[in-house]
Every structure is written in C-alpha cells, then in structure tokens.
Amino acid sequence: MDKIYFDHNATTPVLDEVFDAMLPYLKEEWGNPSSIHWAGRVPKKAVEDAREKVAAFLGCSPVEIIFTSSGTESDNLGIKGLAYAKKKKGNHIITTKVEHPAVLKTCKYLEKEGFEVTYLNVDEEGMIDLGDLKESIRPETILITVMYANNETGVIFPVEEIGRIAKEHKITFHTDAVQAAGKIPIDTSSLDVDLLTISGHKLYAPKGVGALFVRRGTRLVPVIHGGHHERNRRGGTENVAGIVGLGTACEIATRDMEKERAHLEKITKRLENGIIERVPDIHINGGGSPRLMNTSNISFEFIEGESILLGLDMHQIAASSGSACTSGSLEPTHVLLAMGKTAELSHGSIRFSLGRTNTVDEVDLLIDVLPPIVERMRSMSPLYAGSNEPVVFKR
Numbered sequence: 001m002d003k004i005y006f007d008h009n010a011t012t013p014v015l016d017e018v019f020d021a022m023l024p025y026l027k028e029e030w031g032n033p034s035s036i037h038w039a040g041r042v043p044k045k046a047v048e049d050a051r052e053k054v055a056a057f058l059g060c061s062p063v064e065i066i067f068t069s070s071g072t073e074s075d076n077l078g079i080k081g082l083a084y085a086k087k088k089k090g091n092h093i094i095t096t097k098v099e100h101p102a103v104l105k106t107c108k109y110l111e112k113e114g115f116e117v118t119y120l121n122v123d124e125e126g127m128i129d130l131g132d133l134k135e136s137i138r139p140e141t142i143l144i145t146v147m148y149a150n151n152e153t154g155v156i157f158p159v160e161e162i163g164r165i166a167k168e169h170k171i172t173f174h175t176d177a178v179q180a181a182g183k184i185p186i187d188t189s190s191l192d193v194d195l196l197t198i199s200g201h202k203l204y205a206p207k208g209v210g211a212l213f214v215r216r217g218t219r220l221v222p223v224i225h226g227g228h229h230e231r232n233r234r235g236g237t238e239n240v241a242g243i244v245g246l247g248t249a250c251e252i253a254t255r256d257m258e259k260e261r262a263h264l265e266k267i268t269k270r271l272e273n274g275i276i277e278r279v280p281d282i283h284i285n286g287g288g289s290p291r292l293m294n295t296s297n298i299s300f301e302f303i304e305g306e307s308i309l310l311g312l313d314m315h316q317i318a319a320s321s322g323s324a325c326t327s328g329s330l331e332p333t334h335v336l337l338a339m340g341k342t343a344e345l346s347h348g349s350i351r352f353s354l355g356r357t358n359t360v361d362e363v364d365l366l367i368d369v370l371p372p373i374v375e376r377m378r379s380m381s382p383l384y385a386g387s388n389e390p391v392v393f394k395r
C-alpha cells in the first residue's frame with residue numbers, strides 16, 4: 001500500500017532540485033559567509049543569490065529580505081520588532097481571531113508588555129469584515145497584522161483592501177503569507193504591505209528557514225541580538241544551506257505556479273466533490289469564501305475528526321484535524337470556534353491539504369475508503385440516530 005500525504009499545510013517534502021542545490025553548502029562549501037577569506041566567499045555569494053531569488057518571488061528588492069529561522073520567527077520579528085519601534089507613537093494593534101499561533105501568541109505577549117490588541121471576529125465562512133477593521137482603528141493604532149490565507153480553512157483574506165486601509169491611516173501592515181506563498185501570486189510591489197512572512201517548509205524547502213519582507217523605510221527593533229548579520233536586523237550566522245533551499249524553492253514556485261495551481265485546483269475539487277457526493281451530514285468550512293485551491297476543511301457531524309484520521313491512517317493516508325500545531329491537544333481549534341462552529345463540529349473536522357505530487361488516483365482512493373470509515377464511526381456514535389435532515393453545505 002503506497003503512502004498518501006494530504007497534509008501539505010502542515011509541511012511539504014523537500015523537492016529534489018532544492019535538496020541538490022543545498023547539498024554543496026552542507027559539504028564542501030562549509031565556510032562562514034561573514035568571513036573575508038576564501039572559505040567565506042562562495043557561501044556569501046550563495047546567500048546573496050538566494051536573497052535575489054526570494055526578492056524576485058515577492059516582487060521586492062533584495063535589501064528588503066531578512067532571512068530568519070522560521071515563519072514563527074518572521075512573525076515575531078515583524079510584530080514585536082514593529083511594536084517596539086513604534087511604541088512612542090502608539091500602543092494599539094489589530095489582528096484577527098483566526099491567526100496562526102505565531103501571530104496570536106505574539107500579540108498576547110505584547111498585551112502583557114502594555115500594548116492593546118483588537119482581535120477581529122470572522123463570520124461563519126471564516127471571513128473578516130472590513131467595516132469592523134475600519135471601526136477598530138484608533139489614533140494610537142500602529143500595526144495591523146492579518147494573515148494572507150488561513151492555514152486551517154484556506155480562506156484568503158482581502159489583503160489588497162486591508163493594505164489600502166492601513167496606508168490611508170498611516171498604519172504599518174504585516175501579513176503572514178506562509179500559506180499563500182507558492183499557491184497564489186504575491187506581489188509586494190502592488191500590495192500596500194510593509195511586512196510579510198514566508199516559511200521554507202511550507203514551500204518545498206526544508207524546515208528551519210524563513211524570511212521576512214520589510215519594506216524600505218520600515219524600522220524594526222531586532223528580536224535576536226547578535227552580530228551584524230542581515231544588516232543588523234537579525235543576529236546569528238546564516239543557515240546557508242537552508243537559505244539556498246528557500247531561494248531555490250522560491251525560484252521553482254515562480255516557474256511552476258500556474259501549472260501547479262491548475263493541477264491542485266482540479267484534484268482538490270475532485271476530492272471535495274467526491275466527499276460531498278458520498279458522505280451525508282458534512283460542512284465545508286469556509287466554503288463560501290475565496291479559498292486556497294489546495295485546502296479542504298470538512299466537518300463530519302456526530303463523530304470525532306481524530307478517529308477518522310486513525311481510520312485513514314490504516315490506509316496509509318495522512319490528513320489532519322485542526323492544525324498540526326494544536327493537534328494532540330484536546331482543545332477544539334480556535335479557527336472553527338471563531339467561525340461559530342460548535343465544539344462538537346470543530347472536533348469533527350478534518351483538513352485535507354494537497355500538494356504538487358498528489359494524483360487523481362490518490363484522491364479517488366480517498367473518496368473510496370472514507371465513506372465506509374465515516375459510516376462505521378457514526379454507527380458507533382451515541383450522537384447519531386440516522387439523520388434524515390437535508391444536508392447543509394455551502395460551496
């Protein structure tokens with residue numbers, strides 16, 4: 001039985017091309033990029049070449065890219081760095097209730113440091129209301145941080161409009177684009193965004209490398225203090241191989257985006273429609289909003305997502321319930337709760353997130369094995385009396 005992986009929003013495999021590009025920097029080119037002697041020259045050039053590739057991918061200048069250790073660190077640097085730099089100007093930050101913990105927990109931390117944070121609600125389709133955003137702006141608002149696309153539901157936020165609103169009010173705008181990067185085109189030259197986060201391992205590069213776009217003129221207080229690396233904005237000897245991997249992955253993403261989008265859209269629709277046709281009493285979470293073409297988050301009434309996952313795992317199929325970061329905890333996911341789902345429905349949800357190597361055959365196998373698993377679990381569920389209610393789902 002071949003293994004099937006439908007959990008690309010949790011992490012992606014490293015592409016062969018990415019691995020091959022990295023390998024020299026783990027072997028013969030082991031020098032420190034800060035060294036002025038022979039050993040540093042090639043690694044230094046590799047880091048700067050990678051910076052150009054990431055910049056080309058995001059439509060910015062290489063000096064506007066800071067390499068970090070992760071999406072989490074980029075979010076921390078963007079949010080804390082900006083908050084501390086603008087502390088004298090104001091202490092109010094606006095975000096949403098459905099951000100990744102890397103943003104939510106950073107905002108929670110800043111509340112302890114004297115900042116005030118507004119957490120915007122989302123509607124039942126996982127979408128924010130721009131009217132709410134405008135109303136929450138105060139004279140002391142210094143930062144708006146709203147994700148580009150949600151990792152659990154795939155819902156895409158209106159970052160163009162948010163950027164415009166932020167600019168009008170001279171407020172800095174940060175967006176966590178970790179899930180959007182590589183799936184939808186991101187162009188910082190046409191977006192009013194000042195800070196933007198990406199992460200290597202969600203983009204077919206390895207774990208442990210990320211980047212933060214910082215628009216020229218945006219001042220940040222460093223979060224990691226150390227040497228003069230990254231123009232004094234982030235101390236620490238560069239993860240040369242990881243950075244090269246991220247650069248290569250960005251290059252590949254630019255090259256293959258259109259082709260991959262079409263492929264992913266086709267197979268993800270096939271998966272979702274297959275499940276809609278064969279399984280009653282389900283809800284497509286965020287189905288009424290614009291969504292990433294690879295993500296389908298589905299609530300199955302009367303049963304636990306975790307038990308479906310175990311059933312799928314018997315068939316070597318990997319998917320996830322909630323997000324990888326909160327699975328293992330018994331708390332229902334904050335994203336579905338914010339969308340007004342009951343705790344039961346949140347527990348009964350599964351996220352399928354597809355990637356470039358998934359095939360039609362894999363999807364067809366899933367839609368064959370899933371319905372009997374759900375039926376069997378429901379037949380054992382005390383909550384399930386064989387519902388004759390019409391199926392309610394939105395596309």
Ligand SMILES: *Cc1c(COP(=O)(O)O)cnc(C)c1O
Pocket residue numbers: 009010069070071072073075100102147149150151176178179199200201202208209210
């Ligand atoms: C995965 C993820 C992160 C964290 O990135 P890491 O590189 O794993 O630290 C941040 N935001 C979103 C939306 C993510 O999906």
